[in-house]
Amino acid sequence: xxxxxxxxxxxxxxxxxxxxxxELRRHGIRPTQTPILGALAAKxxxxxxxxxxxxxxxxxxLVRNLRPLERDGLxxxxxxxxxxxxxxxxxxxxxxxxxxxxxAWRAAQQAVVKTLGEHRWxxxxxxxxxxxxxxxx
Amino acid sequence: xxxxxxxxxxxxxxxxxxxxxxELRRHGIRPTQTPILGALAAKxxxxxxxxxxxxxxxxxxLVRNLRPLERDGLxxxxxxxxxxxxxxxxxxxxxxxxxxxxxAWRAAQQAVVKTLGEHRWxxxxxxxxxxxxxxxx
DNA sequence: CCTGTTAGTGTGTATATACACACCAAGATG
DNA sequence: CATCTTGGTGTGTATATACACACTAACAGG
Numbered sequence: 001x002x003x004x005x006x007x008x009x010x011x012x013x014x015x016x017x018x019x020x021x022x023e024l025r026r027h028g029i030r031p032t033q034t035p036i037l038g039a040l041a042a043k044x045x046x047x048x049x050x051x052x053x054x055x056x057x058x059x060x061x062l063v064r065n066l067r068p069l070e071r072d073g074l075x076x077x078x079x080x081x082x083x084x085x086x087x088x089x090x091x092x093x094x095x096x097x098x099x100x101x102x103x104a105w106r107a108a109q110q111a112v113v114k115t116l117g118e119h120r121w122x123x124x125x126x127x128x129x130x131x132x133x134x135x136x137x
Numbered sequence: 138x139x140x141x142x143x144x145x146x147x148x149x150x151x152x153x154x155x156x157x158x159x160e161l162r163r164h165g166i167r168p169t170q171t172p173i174l175g176a177l178a179a180k181x182x183x184x185x186x187x188x189x190x191x192x193x194x195x196x197x198x199l200v201r202n203l204r205p206l207e208r209d210g211l212x213x214x215x216x217x218x219x220x221x222x223x224x225x226x227x228x229x230x231x232x233x234x235x236x237x238x239x240x241a242w243r244a245a246q247q248a249v250v251k252t253l254g255e256h257r258w259x260x261x262x263x264x265x266x267x268x269x270x271x272x273x274x
Numbered sequence: 275c276c277t278g279t280t281a282g283t284g285t286g287t288a289t290a291t292a293c294a295c296a297c298c299a300a301g302a303t304g
Numbered sequence: 305c306a307t308c309t310t311g312g313t314g315t316g317t318a319t320a321t322a323c324a325c326a327c328t329a330a331c332a333g334g
Binding site: 010018021025047048049060081 | 281282283284285290291292293
Binding site: 030032033057058059060061064065067068080081082084085 | 318319321327329330
């Protein structure tokens with residue numbers, strides 16, 4: 001049972017997340033928030049469901065994850081809310097903070113990629129993506 | 138940035154965890170708890186630090202993760218506590234519940250392994266283990 | 275206009291995670 | 305014995321995750 005796929009994936013993910021967090025921490029941005037801001041920076045006016053689909057994240061999880069970013073003014077949520085479609089967009093501050101944190105992200109990414117080499121990492125991530133998609137059907 | 142290792146790993150891990158959870162749910166055991174109970178079933182009298190080392194889990198995270206299991210009587214924590222070493226052991230109920238949940242775990246494990254094949258999965262997990270170890274130094 | 279249906283959204287509750295910090299026990303040193 | 309250090313533990317606080325559920329807006333059909 002020590003070969004449990006779920007357990008091993010969670011273990012590696014914890015290690016990688018902690019590593020990214022150590023780099024990003026001083027910029028006040030969490031590893032989970034980086035891709036959220038990245039998506040928002042690429043396109044304005046996401047609905048909650050679009051964004052959660054794009055990120056492959058439970059919609060209700062995303063709602064909670066946006067709260068700290070909204071509170072700190074990195075993004076803005078406009079629209080009706082309960083019942084009506086909302087529109088999530090990055091703010092000027094959000095864009096600036098993301099920009100400032102990018103070098104740290106790049107450093108972490110490069111350091112992790114270096115452990116196995118870019119070729120192997122991309123093969124692994126590609127396979128894992130395929131596995132995850134298979135499980136969703 | 139959509140190739141962020143951290144983000145992709147977290148995504149896959151969420152999918153796999155949800156899949157395991159769907160199988161284990163009706164037994165009242167979470168995917169995270171299975172390996173904990175497994176370790177406890179293999180050896181009695183773990184100290185908190187030993188167990189967290191073995192599971193590759195932050196010690197303080199483990200403390201919180203043990204609470205529900207302790208509350209539900211699946212394990213017992215004896216010893217001084219704050220300051221003094223503790224001894225964590227599985228209970229009879231814990232052993233029984235784990236036993237009952239094992240078929241569900243096996244089913245989930247097999248289904249996930251089937252997505253890429255056993256050979257590929259074990260190569261991937263072996264590489265990921267190596268990567269995670271490299272990051273801890 | 276009214277009502278039923280559906281799609282989009284948020285909440286309640288519970289677990290998972292981890293950094294910073296505080297606490298206490300036990301042995302070492304004086 | 306007193307104090308000092310160190311190693312093992314738990315807590316405060318904050319984010320991350322997701323299932324079950326409730327709510328509301330918008331639209332359809334009468």
